[in-house]
Amino acid sequence: MVLVIAEHQKGKFKKATFETITYGAKTAELLNTTCTALVLGQAEGIDNLGTYGASKVMQVNSDHLTSFDSQVYAATIANAAKELGAKVVVINHSTTGKSLLGRLAVRLEAGSVSGVNSLPSLDEGFKVNKNVFSGKAVATFEIKSDVKVLSLMGNSIPPEEMGAAVGVEALNVEVPTPKVKVLEVKTVDGIVPLPEAELVVSAGRGMKDPGNWGIIDELAGVLGATTACSRPVADAGWRPHHEHVGQTGVAILPNLYIAAGISGAIQHLAGVNRSKVIVVINKDPEAPFFKAADYGVVGDLFEVVPKLTEAIKAFKAS
Amino acid sequence: MKLLVCVSKTPDTTAKIAFTNGNTEFDSAGVQYIMNPYDEWYALVRALELKEAAGGTVTIINVGTSDNDTVIRKGLAIGADEAVRIDADPKSAYFVAKQIAAYAIDKSFDIVFTGKETIDFNGSEVGSMIAEALDLPFISYATNLEMDGSSAKISRDIEGGTEVAQIDGAFVLSASKGLAEQRIPNMKGIMMAKRKPLNVIPPVDVAEHAVVVNYELPPAKQSVKLIDPDNMTELVRLLHEEAKVI
Numbered sequence: 383m384v385l386v387i388a389e390h391q392k393g394k395f396k397k398a399t400f401e402t403i404t405y406g407a408k409t410a411e412l413l414n415t416t417c418t419a420l421v422l423g424q425a426e427g428i429d430n431l432g433t434y435g436a437s438k439v440m441q442v443n444s445d446h447l448t449s450f451d452s453q454v455y456a457a458t459i460a461n462a463a464k465e466l467g468a469k470v471v472v473i474n475h476s477t478t479g480k481s482l483l484g485r486l487a488v489r490l491e492a493g494s495v496s497g498v499n500s501l502p503s504l505d506e507g508f509k510v511n512k513n514v515f516s517g518k519a520v521a522t523f524e525i526k527s528d529v530k531v532l533s534l535m536g537n538s539i540p541p542e543e544m545g546a547a548v549g550v551e552a553l554n555v556e557v558p559t560p561k562v563k564v565l566e567v568k569t570v571d572g573i574v575p576l577p578e579a580e581l582v583v584s585a586g587r588g589m590k591d592p593g594n595w596g597i598i599d600e601l602a603g604v605l606g607a608t609t610a611c612s613r614p615v616a617d618a619g620w621r622p623h624h625e626h627v628g629q630t631g632v633a634i635l636p637n638l639y640i641a642a643g644i645s646g647a648i649q650h651l652a653g654v655n656r657s658k659v660i661v662v663i664n665k666d667p668e669a670p671f672f673k674a675a676d677y678g679v680v681g682d683l684f685e686v687v688p689k690l691t692e693a694i695k696a697f698k699a700s
Numbered sequence: 701m702k703l704l705v706c707v708s709k710t711p712d713t714t715a716k717i718a719f720t721n722g723n724t725e726f727d728s729a730g731v732q733y734i735m736n737p738y739d740e741w742y743a744l745v746r747a748l749e750l751k752e753a754a755g756g757t758v759t760i761i762n763v764g765t766s767d768n769d770t771v772i773r774k775g776l777a778i779g780a781d782e783a784v785r786i787d788a789d790p791k792s793a794y795f796v797a798k799q800i801a802a803y804a805i806d807k808s809f810d811i812v813f814t815g816k817e818t819i820d821f822n823g824s825e826v827g828s829m830i831a832e833a834l835d836l837p838f839i840s841y842a843t844n845l846e847m848d849g850s851s852a853k854i855s856r857d858i859e860g861g862t863e864v865a866q867i868d869g870a871f872v873l874s875a876s877k878g879l880a881e882q883r884i885p886n887m888k889g890i891m892m893a894k895r896k897p898l899n900v901i902p903p904v905d906v907a908e909h910a911v912v913v914n915y916e917l918p919p920a921k922q923s924v925k926l927i928d929p930d931n932m933t934e935l936v937r938l939l940h941e942e943a944k945v946i
């Protein structure tokens with residue numbers, strides 16, 4: 383059986399979770415087995431999870447699951463995996479998933495691969511791919527243990543409505559008492575966080591001054607995109623540090639990455655070169671970023687960006 | 701406070717990525733190695749700051765062969781008191797974590813620091829594995845850590861925001877940007893590092909459950925399509941009709 387952990391934030395399931403369920407269901411098909419989704423704690427829309435391919439949906443409820451403690455969550459998932467006889471456990475490659483994957487590997491004495499981006503190949507052993515060297519290469523891992531745990535990189539496979547809604551079953555497993563006391567959770571509502579964003583508009587030192595960001599916010603606004611930035615801009619405090627993408631910032635793989643006034647240094651590319659389509663706006667035709675771009679505009683961003691915003695507005699209106 | 705910082709060695713951020721032996725091994729020819737930035741800039745420096753404020757020791761630990769000694773000495777030059785190297789060629793996160801846990805299990809460290817990920821394998825796994833093997837709480841992607849006696853208040857990155865948590869007692873954390881500011885070793889530090897202990901210990905037996913069997917470089921990008929800066933309507937058309945991303 384393939385067990386998928388259906389992660390939710392503040393009781394809501396996000397696209398990444400539907401992707402993971404679809405991934406779990408497809409992996410189960412390959413292995414000739416079934417896929418079960420597991421929900422920890424209370425969430426809305428649990429009935430829906432079957433639609434994405436889970437043939438069974440189970441829920442563990444406990445007061446100990448209302449805030450996140452990786453030790454408690456991992457123990458609960460491992461207890462469930464053992465109880466249900468799971469052979470493969472899949473979670474989102476999110477901050478939550480990353481805190482759990484290693485713990486699950488140790489608890490279940492399982493081989494683990496984090497951030498996989500492809501369905502397993504079963505030709506010779508159980509093999510999965512993941513990006514390594516900050517997106518500069520792909521590695522194929524073979525997992526040899528009986529039980530396997532994987533975290534799925536967001537935006538690697540599209541969620542598919544491949545099943546039907548199923549009822550929720552309660553699962554009784556031991557849930558330990560948390561040692562971590564969560565004092566505060568601050569999230570910005572209404573903005574898709576960078577690792578999940580499909581459209582990203584990013585800007586760098588070419589912006590000259592933090593006061594000039596209005597044109598970037600406007601472009602992102604009409605596109606419904608999330609904003610990002612290069613490292614020096616975050617280091618200088620022009621932009622919040624969670625917007626910093628690259629080797630030492632967030633690694634992203636959106637469908638569209640628009641970069642304005644960013645030179646395309648190797649450490650910047652490391653975090654964004656897996657974007658499906660890259661648009662570069664730079665006044666320097668020699669900027670290295672053009673080599674990694676699909677579409678390039680050689681010009682002054684202060685003129686080009688507002689024109690692009692207008693063109694998108696016109697496109698959306700048509 | 702007794703602090704343990706896990707440090708790894710990675711290719712320099714500008715290193716050319718290539719593979720040898722039928723694409724089964726990283727080609728290290730001509731590659732410069734550095735201490736993994738998250739380990740050096742954030743984990744190690746925050747550990748040193750805590751020691752400077754409250755006293756104690758900072759031990760750095762690495763799983764690797766003697767090739768890693770230069771990187772380990774750099775950690776000592778930045779200010780760690782002593783170093784331990786577990787003498788083995790690490791093949792997986794599981795192997796590394798089990799080695800470090802076997803060393804740490806009877807030494808009652810107050811905090812075990814790791815970086816949020818290594819910039820070569822981008823695993824983000826070792827910290828969480830050590831925590832489980834030591835049966836300790838784990839906070840990933842920590843951006844701030846304040847101690848109040850034996851109680852820690854930690855902020856960490858979560859999707860689209862921050863979470864603040866409190867832990868009383870020992871724990872493991874992985875360090876992200878914001879936890880501290882990079883320190884450059886000075887001449888005195890470099891001289892002192894030569895006399896600080898670097899203990900080499902043998903590995904324990906650990907099964908390798910997940911190993912790399914093959915590497916591949918991504919296909920080369922098609923050359924860029926340039927668009928007239930005065931014709932953004934054309935760019936929008938291409939993004940819609942050709943690239944199908946909007």
Ligand SMILES: Cc1cc2nc3c(=O)[nH]c(=O)nc-3n(C[C@H](O)[C@H](O)[C@H](O)COP(=O)(O)OP(=O)(O)OC[C@H]3O[C@@H](n4cnc5c(N)ncnc54)[C@H](O)[C@@H]3O)c2cc1C
Nearest residue numbers: 586587588612613628629630643644645647649650665683
């Ligand atoms: C260990 C290490 C890790 C690093 N990690 C990261 C990382 O994670 N992320 C990251 O981004 N960087 C990282 N860097 C820094 C990286 O090397 C570059 O210095 C940085 O990406 C440059 O930022 P930038 O492109 O915004 O600025 P610049 O390199 O200064 O580029 C500005 C660009 O704007 C263009 N420009 C200027 N004015 C205009 C205009 N009016 N219209 C159009 N274009 C204009 C210029 O032609 C230029 O190409 C790292 C460096 C090191 C050493």
Ligand SMILES: Nc1ncnc2c1ncn2[C@@H]1O[C@H](COP(=O)(O)O)[C@@H](O)[C@H]1O
Nearest residue numbers: 706708763814815817818823824825826
């Ligand atoms: N060989 C190693 N020796 C010591 N610590 C390591 C080693 N490999 C990884 N680590 C630590 O684990 C962190 C996360 O690594 P990873 O899980 O490989 O991304 C690193 O930032 C280091 O702190």
